[in-house]
Amino acid sequence: MNFSLKIGIVLLLFIIIFSFIIPIFYNVNPMKLDLSNDLAPPSLKHPLGTDDYGRDILKRLMIGGQISLEISFIVIFFSSSIGLILGIIAGYYGGIIDEIIMRIVDILLSFPGILLALTLISFFGNSILNLILALSLMGWVVYARLSRGITLKTKQEDYILSTRALGAGDIYIMFKHILPSVIPIIIVQASLGVSSVIIAETGLSFLGLGVPISYPSWGNMINAGRNYILINTNLILFPSILLIITVIGFNYLGEGLRKFFSGH
Amino acid sequence: MKFLIKRFLIAIFSLWSVFTIVFFIIHLIPGDPVELMLGEGAQRGDVEKMRKELGLNKPIIKQYSNYIKNMINGTLGKSIAQNRAVSEIIRERILSTVKLAIGGILIAIILSFPIGILSSYKEGKLTDKLSTGISVIGIAIPNFVLGPILIIIFSIKLNLLPVAGEGGISHLILPSLTLGTGLAAILTRIIKTSLDEEKGKEYIKTLEMIGFSKKRIWIFHILKNAMIPIITILTLQFGALLTGTIITETVFSWQGIGTLLINSIRQRDYPLIEGLIIFISFIYIVSNLIADILYVIVDPRIRLKGAYR
Numbered sequence: 001m002n003f004s005l006k007i008g009i010v011l012l013l014f015i016i017i018f019s020f021i022i023p024i025f026y027n028v029n030p031m032k033l034d035l036s037n038d039l040a041p042p043s044l045k046h047p048l049g050t051d052d053y054g055r056d057i058l059k060r061l062m063i064g065g066q067i068s069l070e071i072s073f074i075v076i077f078f079s080s081s082i083g084l085i086l087g088i089i090a091g092y093y094g095g096i097i098d099e100i101i102m103r104i105v106d107i108l109l110s111f112p113g114i115l116l117a118l119t120l121i122s123f124f125g126n127s128i129l130n131l132i133l134a135l136s137l138m139g140w141v142v143y144a145r146l147s148r149g150i151t152l153k154t155k156q157e158d159y160i161l162s163t164r165a166l167g168a169g170d171i172y173i174m175f176k177h178i179l180p181s182v183i184p185i186i187i188v189q190a191s192l193g194v195s196s197v198i199i200a201e202t203g204l205s206f207l208g209l210g211v212p213i214s215y216p217s218w219g220n221m222i223n224a225g226r227n228y229i230l231i232n233t234n235l236i237l238f239p240s241i242l243l244i245i246t247v248i249g250f251n252y253l254g255e256g257l258r259k260f261f262s263g264h
Numbered sequence: 265m266k267f268l269i270k271r272f273l274i275a276i277f278s279l280w281s282v283f284t285i286v287f288f289i290i291h292l293i294p295g296d297p298v299e300l301m302l303g304e305g306a307q308r309g310d311v312e313k314m315r316k317e318l319g320l321n322k323p324i325i326k327q328y329s330n331y332i333k334n335m336i337n338g339t340l341g342k343s344i345a346q347n348r349a350v351s352e353i354i355r356e357r358i359l360s361t362v363k364l365a366i367g368g369i370l371i372a373i374i375l376s377f378p379i380g381i382l383s384s385y386k387e388g389k390l391t392d393k394l395s396t397g398i399s400v401i402g403i404a405i406p407n408f409v410l411g412p413i414l415i416i417i418f419s420i421k422l423n424l425l426p427v428a429g430e431g432g433i434s435h436l437i438l439p440s441l442t443l444g445t446g447l448a449a450i451l452t453r454i455i456k457t458s459l460d461e462e463k464g465k466e467y468i469k470t471l472e473m474i475g476f477s478k479k480r481i482w483i484f485h486i487l488k489n490a491m492i493p494i495i496t497i498l499t500l501q502f503g504a505l506l507t508g509t510i511i512t513e514t515v516f517s518w519q520g521i522g523t524l525l526i527n528s529i530r531q532r533d534y535p536l537i538e539g540l541i542i543f544i545s546f547i548y549i550v551s552n553l554i555a556d557i558l559y560v561i562v563d564p565r566i567r568l569k570g571a572y573r
Contacts, residue, residue, distance in 0.1 A: 110278035112548035113507035119541050122529040123289050199406045203511055206408040207526055222408060233416050240409040247404045
């Protein structure tokens with residue numbers, strides 16, 4: 001196990017324990033309003049203080065972590081599986097199928113950055129489902145390009161040509177021989193991709209176009225904290241620190257996995 | 265030449281697809297966009313009037329051709345809330361965004377060139393740490409986190425710079441830093457890689473053997489030759505910088521194209537949203553086209569590699 005992988009695992013374990021395990025024991029209602037006690041500094045009752053509605057910041061950070069991680073994992077799962085399937089199909093069959101799939105990829109890449117997701121959400125309204133759909137639609141192209149490239153290379157290998165000569169069908173070859181060579185690379189890309197999905201999700205939430213305001217998410221918390229930046233900087237700093245730890249954690253994990261797989 | 269024509273056609277195709285996708289998204293919205301815009305309690309007459317004004321009562325083919333016409337003649341449609349051409353509103357706001365973008369690019373250049381050059385010129389622990397540091401800050405800290413943190417440090421704790429808003433140079437520093445650091449991270453890496461590649465080439469060894477000083481070789485040969493790919497990549501990043509301005513402008517309450525887009529989304533001013541998205545994508549696609557053309561002019565080998573797809 002290499003150094004990057006270790007750092008990545010340690011940082012992400014911290015985030016997972018913080019978001020999923022500690023809330024089981026830390027029994028505070030993250031939605032409970034207490035307007036007489038808003039923007040309070042850290043105290044025994046509220047270890048990280050309260051937000052502009054007097055809600056407990058610590059618990060909201062934990063729930064926010066759950067929401068961000070869950071959304072990112074669903075998005076990564078959708079986009080990598082769609083990209084994987086379409087990429088292998090495009091690379092394996094070639095011709096008109098390849099042309100159509102790759103043109104769709106080109107079209108989606110004509111939108112800069114988060115603009116495509118922003119467009120979809122601005123027209124269809126922001127809900128968690130729309131957020132997941134928009135981010136997945138934006139994300140699958142990278143995986144499609146990667147798996148297509150690997151498929152193109154793999155299908156030329158001698159052992160595939162000979163399996164085909166022995167009478168193996170397309171589906172069999174794709175599952176049994178091409179998929180195994182694509183998967184490690186997709187896993188590495190997916191673990192590196194998590195941080196960009198988290199950044200896109202929190203960024204859209206920050207703009208008020210991501211996770212609906214009724215949920216505590218890190219992006220929403222940073223956005224709300226901006227109005228009180230002169231009074232209480234904790235509102236912005238705490239979610240920011242957690243977000244940075246998460247992003248760095250996934251970057252190290254991806255880097256570590258890349259080294260791990262290329263070492264084998 | 266063949267490559268350039270192909271590249272140009274791809275750009276036109278991309279523009280057309282962005283136009284069409286945005287058009288279809290607006291016509292696919294569940295519910296009536298006009299009712300969404302006017303709110304639940306709208307009078308029936310008002311709804312009908314606005315549908316007519318927006319041309320939504322015409323057949324879809326006619327709407328599409330009107331829409332494409334607006335895009336090509338450059339008016340980009342008409343805002344509902346402000347009742348005037350989108351292009352006119354963009355013209356009022358664009359200067360702020362351009363200022364911010366130039367500020368961001370300058371910051372990126374100021375940060376990345378010394379660090380990138382130094383880390384290739386003098387390989388070692390310290391320069392390595394510097395370039396890793398800037399990539400961590402640039403890549404792992406998104407603009408909506410970096411911006412507020414910079415405000416907290418420089419405006420609130422140190423009381424050196426204004427918190428938000430527009431004005432003189434002092435107002436421009438923090439937004440430019442926020443926008444530019446991400447680009448600086450990418451640029452630092454590219455500068456280091458292209459310098460490393462350039463300094464490993466055969467002719468450099470020859471120059472060394474002839475006895476030219478290291479400084480002289482670096483300034484007149486390595487830097488000069490490596491600069492070309494660096495500049496093209498800088499052009500390529502320009503489009504990405506534009507979407508970065510959406511968030512940075514929001515953080516600093518900057519009255520540019522980015523906040524205009526966010527406000528129009530809040531007001532459900534669909535024609536304005538549509539026009540702005542088209543405008544931003546247009547700039548992005550055109551700057552990518554320019555970068556690609558620059559690249560080919562500078563390095564003809566690309567054509568042989570068929571770099572596109």
